[in-house]
Amino acid sequence: MVRTVLFFMGLLAVLSGCQPRSDRDGETTQGRGSGAEPRYETPVRLTSGEYVPPWAGEEGHARAVAAAQAQEEKPLFAGVLNGIRVYTPTDGKAFRRYCTKGAVESFRTTDRLTFGYLPPGTFAETPQYEGLCPDGSVAFIVQQFGGAYFGLTIAYEPGEHAVPSMASADRVSATTVGGRPALAIQPATPEGFGRSAVVVAFPTGLLKVEADGLPFAQTRKIAEGVRCERC
Amino acid sequence: MRTLLTLGAGLVLAAAMGLWPDAPAEASHYSVSISLYHPTGNATNDARLTCGWHTTCDGVFTDAQLGLDWVWPSNMSYEVRLRLFVAASFSSATVVGSVSTANSTSGCYKIEATIRRTDGLRVGLVVNQHAQVSTPKAWNISGREQGIYNDTSIGSMVWPDNCTTWGRHTMQWYSRAWTGSSFSKNTSIPTESQCWYDCYSPYGIWSTREYLIQFPGP
Numbered sequence: 001m002v003r004t005v006l007f008f009m010g011l012l013a014v015l016s017g018c019q020p021r022s023d024r025d026g027e028t029t030q031g032r033g034s035g036a037e038p039r040y041e042t043p044v045r046l047t048s049g050e051y052v053p054p055w056a057g058e059e060g061h062a063r064a065v066a067a068a069q070a071q072e073e074k075p076l077f078a079g080v081l082n083g084i085r086v087y088t089p090t091d092g093k094a095f096r097r098y099c100t101k102g103a104v105e106s107f108r109t110t111d112r113l114t115f116g117y118l119p120p121g122t123f124a125e126t127p128q129y130e131g132l133c134p135d136g137s138v139a140f141i142v143q144q145f146g147g148a149y150f151g152l153t154i155a156y157e158p159g160e161h162a163v164p165s166m167a168s169a170d171r172v173s174a175t176t177v178g179g180r181p182a183l184a185i186q187p188a189t190p191e192g193f194g195r196s197a198v199v200v201a202f203p204t205g206l207l208k209v210e211a212d213g214l215p216f217a218q219t220r221k222i223a224e225g226v227r228c229e230r231c
Numbered sequence: 232m233r234t235l236l237t238l239g240a241g242l243v244l245a246a247a248m249g250l251w252p253d254a255p256a257e258a259s260h261y262s263v264s265i266s267l268y269h270p271t272g273n274a275t276n277d278a279r280l281t282c283g284w285h286t287t288c289d290g291v292f293t294d295a296q297l298g299l300d301w302v303w304p305s306n307m308s309y310e311v312r313l314r315l316f317v318a319a320s321f322s323s324a325t326v327v328g329s330v331s332t333a334n335s336t337s338g339c340y341k342i343e344a345t346i347r348r349t350d351g352l353r354v355g356l357v358v359n360q361h362a363q364v365s366t367p368k369a370w371n372i373s374g375r376e377q378g379i380y381n382d383t384s385i386g387s388m389v390w391p392d393n394c395t396t397w398g399r400h401t402m403q404w405y406s407r408a409w410t411g412s413s414f415s416k417n418t419s420i421p422t423e424s425q426c427w428y429d430c431y432s433p434y435g436i437w438s439t440r441e442y443l444i445q446f447p448g449p
Contacts, residue, residue, distance in 0.1 A: 035287025036297050036360060036402065037338055037394075053351075058449065061351035065329045068369035076366065089334055090365045098393045104339065105395040125406075131338065131394065139393070142338040146408055149351055155337030164336050166367045188369075193351075195333050195367070208337055212345060213353070 038107055039126045043146065049120030053213055055191035056149050064193030071188045074168035082174040082181035084201055085162040096162040098140065099133030106132045112141055113154060116225025119218055121147040141228075150192075150213035156228050158205035166195065177223055186216050198223035202231045261320045261448040263327045263374055265346070266440040268314035270359055270385075270403050271301040277433035279304055281400055283426035284416070288402075292424035298358070298404025299420065299441060304433070309388040311362045311401050313344050315381040316437065319374030319448075327448060328354065331369040332385045339394035342386045345408075346372075350449040353408040360402040363389045380437070405442045412446035 055064040076088040087094035098104060107129045128143035138158055145152040163183070165172065171186040181201045188194025192215035200207040200223060209223040272278030282288035284296035303309070319327045332344045341360040347353055364386035372381055388399040407414055417440055426432060 035285065035289070035294070036358075036404070039406070041295070056351045058349050061329065061347065061349060062326075062371075064351070065331075065369050065371060068331065068367075072366055072368060088365075089363045092389075095393075103391065103393055103395045140338055146353065148409065149353060151343075151345065151353065151356075151408075153335065153337050157337070164334065166333060166336075166364070194331070194369070197336075210336055212331075212333065212343075213351070 037126065037131070037142070038109070038129050039144075040124065043123035043125050045121075045123050046145070047118050047120050047122045050148055051119035051121050051150065051214075051218070053149050053192045053215060053218075055189060055193045055213075060191065061193075064189050064191065068188040068194050071168060071194070074170075077165060077167055077169040077172045081172065081183055082201065083161055084181070084183050084199060084206065085160070086165045086172060086183070087162060089164055089166065094162075095164070096157075096160050098131070098157075098159070099137070100135065102134040104131035104139045105134055108132065110141055112229040112231070113143065113156060114227045114229075115154065115222070116227065117221050118145065118152075118225075119147060119150065119214065119222070122152070123147065150211055152212070152214070152222070153208070153210045154222070154226060155208045155210075156202075156205055156231055157208065158231075161201050161206055163197075163199050163206060163208065165197075177220070182223075184216070184220070187211075187214070187219075191215060192218070202228065204231060207231070261327075263348075263446050263448060264318045265372075265374075265444040266316040266318075266378075267357060267405055267442040267444060268316070268437060268440050269299070269301050269434055270311045270313065270401055271303045271308070272434065272436055274436050276304050276307060277435055278302075280420070280426065280432040280434060281430055282402075283421035283423045283430065285423035288423060288427070290423075290427055292422070292427075296416070296422055298360075298402045300400050300402050302398075302400045306399065309390075309399050310384055311342065311359050311386045311388060313357060313381075313383050313385045314437070315372060316378050316440070317372050317374035317381055318376065318378040321375050324373040324375050324379060326371045327374040329369060329371050330383075331367065332364050333367040334363050334386075340389050340392055344385060346444070348446065348449055352411075352449070354412045354446050355405055355407045355409065355414065355444060358404050358406060359386070361388055361392050361394075361396055361399070362386050362401045382436075403441065405444065407444075409446070412444060414442050414444045417441055417443075 282300035
């Protein structure tokens with residue numbers, strides 16, 4: 001029921017004007033064109049209660065910010081783990097390609113991803129949507145969520161097993177999820193401040209669960225509960 | 232009248248169903264106001280607004296007025312900055328929250344700067360699409376009655392982009408995460424219909440705020 005309601009709300013969001021269109025043909029004026037992805041004006045509550053991470057509170061937050069600042073000094077990890085290429089945002093040549101030709105030019109809602117576990121107090125901040133390349137192929141499926149203390153993005157990207165990361169080497173490791181090879185990216189602090197991720201290799205692409213403000217055990221639990229239709 | 236009653240009942244029902252993140256029950260002892268300014272330009276080179284309030288800058292003016300497109304004059308730089316003017320009900324500089332920046336690593340390229348209260352509660356996000364950080368950052372923000380300027384380099388416009396666009400720029404908008412906070416857009420900045428083609432309005436570094444964000448301290 002929740003899934004059906006979310007799907008139709010997302011469809012409405014796209015039909016009501018969130019769908020980007022191209023600029024004028026041949027227009028090359030700098031700084032114009034494109035637009036934002038679909039999003040809800042009002043987030044939709046999906047789970048009751050509220051998840052409060054261990055770092056929450058004035059003292060914990062102050063310690064977490066200091067620890068995250070210490071992480072900034074460390075070089076970012078780049079390499080291959082479990083067949084998944086990890087690259088940094090500073091290496092433009094290493095960026096994965098999303099479309100064979102051109103870039104994502106439109107979005108449409110979908111319900112290919114389903115979620116077995118979301119933390120208490122999770123709100124959907126966007127509908128679940130696909131980014132479509134000029135040839136109609138799907139570049140990515142994404143849905144964004146949030147709670148009082150955390151943000152969460154769940155995505156599936158067909159194609160190359162490659163993922164950008166902003167974590168130091170000591171935070172990135174190989175693991176398995178549901179018997180599939182995967183990457184584990186720990187948050188900046190053990191209590192969960194900063195970004196963590198679980199990236200799971202499927203035969204045709206990557207499932208990505210990225211959290212901001214959640215302990216890694218929560219991020220992993222979410223990833224273990226995701227099902228992807230036709231992935 | 233009937234419409235008003237229906238609307239009122241709908242709002243009560245929405246609140247009862249928990250359609251928004253709940254505000255923790257608390258009595259705040261201070262208030263914070265953050266003015267968000269544009270992400271390009273500097274003290275000697277005005278920022279250039281290249282598309283007024285829009286969701287999609289395409290000459291179709293019926294979409295939501297989500298954000299603004301910015302460049303540096305003559306493409307002299309592709310740097311993206313986060314500019315906040317933080318005022319709070321303190322006579323001297325006091326930490327009122329934090330900002331942490333990171334790339335959204337799924338979907339279209341964008342930088343997300345998360346504003347949190349001192350207890351870690353997410354107030355909202357400043358999003359800069361078509362841009363990427365080179366390294367994530369976290370820092371405390373302080374406020375006082377007279378206000379404190381906070382101007383931080385957070386990343387660069389990205390090219391080529393993974394989502395359709397024409398030329399390097401960044402689209403900036405604010406997304407509220409906690410309904411205990413409030414925000415308002417500056418409607419004196421033109422909309423897409425008022426500023427679309429050949430829209431190169433210059434803006435001084437601290438001349439015109441995009442948003443006013445307000446929240447109580449814990």
